[in-house]
Amino acid sequence: MLEPFFKNYFNQSLTKYNSQVDAINNFGPMLSNLSDDEIRQRVQILKQQLLSNKNEADIICEVFAIVREATFRTLDIKHFDVQLIGGLVLNDGQIAEMKTGEGKTIVALLPTFLNALYGKGVHVVTVNDYLARRDAETVGRVHRFLGLTVGLIQEDMSPEERKQNYQCDVVYVTNNELGFDYLRDNMAFTQEEVVQRPLFYCVVDEVDSILIDEARTPLIISGPSEAPTQKYLQTSQLARVLQKNIHYIIDEKNQVVKLTDEGTLFCEQALKIADLYSPSDPWISYVLNSIKAKELFIRNTHYIVNVEEEVIIVDEFTGRTMAGRRWSDGLHQAIESKENLPIQDESQTLASITYQNLFLLYDKLSGMTGTAKTEELEFEKIYGLKVIPIPTHRDVKRKDFPDLVYKNQYLKWQAIANECIKMNEIDRPVLIGTTTIEKSELLAALLSEYNVPYRLLNARPENIESEAEIVSQAGCRGAITISTNMAGRGTDIALGGNLESLLKVKLKKFISDLVSADFSTVLKSAQFDEFLVSFVPVFETFGLSKLNESSVREDLLEYLNEGIIPDRSDITDFITAYNSFLKERAAILLEEKTLITKLGGLHVIGTERHESRRIDNQLRGRSGRQGDPGSSRFFLSLDDKLLRLFGGDQILNLLQNIGLEDDAPIQSPILTKSLESAQKKVEVYYFDSRKQLFEYDQALTMQRNGIYSERKRVLEKESLRDWIIEYGERSLYDITLAFSTNTNLALDKFFALKTQELLGMPYQVKWESAKGDINVLLNNLKHQFQVSYTLKEAQLEAIEPGIMRELERSFLLQQIDFSWKEHLQKISALRDSIRWRSYGQRDPLTDYKKESYSTFVTMLNRIRHQVIYFIFRSKITIDFE
């Protein structure tokens, strides 16, 4: 009944854009007649127009048309009308939901180019370095073609490189790098160290992954802090002896462990201490962390251990490693101790921000993904982003088979292996998604047993190297690809394989191999396969000596990316060979593709339901791109984590009623439905916790913004003298005010001491005069302060001119950073303990807001006071040598 109404509504939001699409199409013929240079000139004119009258609406259609034309000229792809709509949606600061293979990256070109014309820098945010590089290299060509600069931020870049790249018009960057650069910028000690420009506009690719899945984990920059590593060693030994359900209880759902009374006693005896909780020698957190490390954190699932003997976290949602990130509060150390690795220093948070708050700093935010509709409410409520589904260019023809549920893990994995064999017999490509590295390797071992060829993609360093190659071949005939969640996002699996990217990967590797090894041995080596054979003659005439020059090598790779043939005969040969090879192979590729299409396209196998339906949908979405056929099926088992923890009585009852025969899978719509409701339950649960996080974070956000903008002003300001004077006067005011209202005589001495600190000298304060009216005393003190300060300044400047301004700045920055660090710690403790307020029927959030505010004010006062104190205390010693 409601369907027509909704349909209408749905169309309405898009009809708004249809007239704009028509206008863009009208520019088409005119633009196609212009030369490349003429188009670039046109861009400059439009840019001037935008900067002078600030009216985007006037030029948006023409700009989009120009980008479309430029894309056609550089990449040989033309935006479909629906892609133009996607671009318009993004430009309106909304989320465009587009299915996989609909060319999200080239859609993003449209709004990024338009907004880059403002010259304030536009960010395209991706989930990993590989995607950022790929996008910057491929679609970045369009921006470069039209005269914009394109920047790329990668993990291993130096601050100088970063700064240079952030200055570009369009910057491709991962969310991770973006966040850490932001935090580091706000810890910079000079203006030169700041790498980012103010955040202006960004398009977030895989927006649900970044703003929802990762929203809960804050980015943290931490500094070392000492910790007794010995304790970890002892407790992790102890944890091995402790028994589950006797000494401790595990709440898997909430990820917490609790010692029983027996366990507490046992630990105290084993550690030969009287009280685990003793404030002078606390053990409890070490014990709990060690138990957590033992029970809840599993190697190759939650983390891997690399060759450098470090514990590296594996992201649950993306399946990728998160190098450099550490679990907080001693958990990481407990795991290191469990794995018998060297225990690294404890860390203390110096700065932190959640993605939620980071992205809200942009003037305009937009995003795109294949799966946003299920989280529509959250986007709207927290980020104010509407989700607008963009129709697919061609209809999705993928078949999603109902889930098969097995009695136990063993039967499930057997069935999966059988399915792989079955598909392999008819040469159909298969992609198997697993949830952890461990499980991906389990399946790999199983398939090896059956002699089925496969490729394995997971976060292990040796596998990650060949990621691009594995993905480009996953759509080939008979290919079986086992992957963790890594394949869930940003991978476009083309049926028949993606020849161009495969070839590029191989050539790159080949060229770098050539330089490091002997030419002839590389040619003969086993790695040298059919793709490269046709290049042998070219390389031979090209000559090894030339390749040895790194500049030539880089040029070569760049030309491959740009596809622009330079006027250099040696390189032209190479490019021609490359192109002719591609053309030659294109026909074969097409044949392959039709064959695979006939077989049914890519088959996706899911091995476990994830907590979030989106992650499952992402995996399914790998198949059936651009109207290709495909299918998907999930193989589940009753002891899967999701079913175990969130299935509830409903599923158990159901199974009892059905009665389970040994091997036969259950395939029931009711079961699928209750599975989905279990997932929904989890989703709502996490949404709730994210919403709470957000509400609580708002106070801290305001504080962070305050401190950071103050810090920024400190960096930018020429002289801070006026400020420092003002700080001093303000502190004196606070003290006299506090004094005049104080009745406790014992505290008078304390006030006197504080005042002396502020005046930098012993000073007999006539407090009695303040009891009546503080103004007289205050004016005296202020005067005294200014005199002292000027004196100190003269004294120091006489020894080294200019030193005072330097001291002021560095003391102030130091104090801000130090106090902020302490403040973060206090706030985090407050956050933890505030929930207990609800026992007294008080609203924890309200209490939190009030108390965090007063903590913040205390911190500000402290900063002001300390800066003055340090300046007065500083002496310059001169080395007479």
Add this chain to the structure above:
Amino acid sequence: MEQSTTRSLLKGKILKILTLLLLVRLGLYIPVPGVELDILTQGQTSNPMFGFAKTLVGNSFLGIGSLGILPYINASIIIQLLTPLFPNLERLQKEEGELGRQQISRYTRYLTCIWAIVLSSAIAFFLIKPITFGWSLKLGLEIVLSLTVGSILSMWFAELITEESLGNGSSMIIFINIVGGIPNNLSSLSKTFSAANLASAIPLLLTGLGIYLGIVLIIIFFQESYKKITIVSAKQLNLTTSAQTQSERLANNSFIPLKLNQGGIMPLVFSSTIAVVFMYPAQILLSSALLTNAAGLASKLLTIYSFGINFVLVIFFSCFYVSLVLKPKDMSENLGKMAYSIPGIRQGKETTKYLEKVINRLAFIGGLFLAFLAFFPLFVGNFIQFGLFKNLTSLLILIGVITDTTSQITGYLVSTRYEGLK
């Protein structure tokens, strides 16, 4: 910019709440079709059930909003009391997060609907029928329908108000109903005095006012009092390396506030309902005596008896209610799970025992206080006819809503204060 948006947001919230409250009030003045307006003023006040309804509703003729928020409040109380008794419900509330809470509020709504039908039927068939001339079944059903719809609307408005997160919607509706009744009280007050000599009345009036203000202060003090149980987390214990000293660490904001009056008005609500059960037999027993010449003694006995019963019941229910909502075992388990401990007390059984002791004492003292507060105004009320004196429940609700909402608003306004800082 920040400041103005927060303020305008708050303005919007307050405006929305006021509008909703106005609508609720309006419901009281839309008469139920077919029922004479002044029907309730005619001697129906002796019925205790309806009397209670009247205090909550604050009006004396049958409007479609007459039943109002009452069924919703009853349903919430019933569900709240049932939750610890049924493991299924308890799991929904504790473990299933937001979705579970939604489920519970759904149950509450169903119960409200059913209860509203029951109550409105009772009103229609037992109160209205005997005193209406043109009675018909159709009229009865119309009354049931109007009252039920009215109360479901009130429920909806209450939820909408709660959503604005400036306080509980149902409490606010009761609040506005009580406030709405004040003019009536005042007029009855003025009646008491108009007959007497005004000059002699003034000192009395002033004393009354003074006592009244004193009671309000005592109630606020009583409502807001709590015992701080200091707790310390494993994480905090570990911060020894930082600049914080031991004393600083302990003098922080981690504590569990245990309220002196944890139950709020609940013990009063329970006891006044149950007291009727105890009073009834006594009344029958003594009713024969009332006709004899020992009437004076009998009525005195009855008063003392009712007094004692109420007093004991309030204390009992204060303890009972606290035992329902605060479970020392759960609390100590939660402390363990979150790795918190009470300094100086071992985790596990010892903590449970300690909490038990503290909670029981608080509940008893709180109950005593509540009983005292409940009956002290009665004495005063004997010589000053001011309705508010008679009903402590209303006063507690009034004060509770005001303090709660004020606290929420100031919490909300904290964010604007960041602007003034530098």
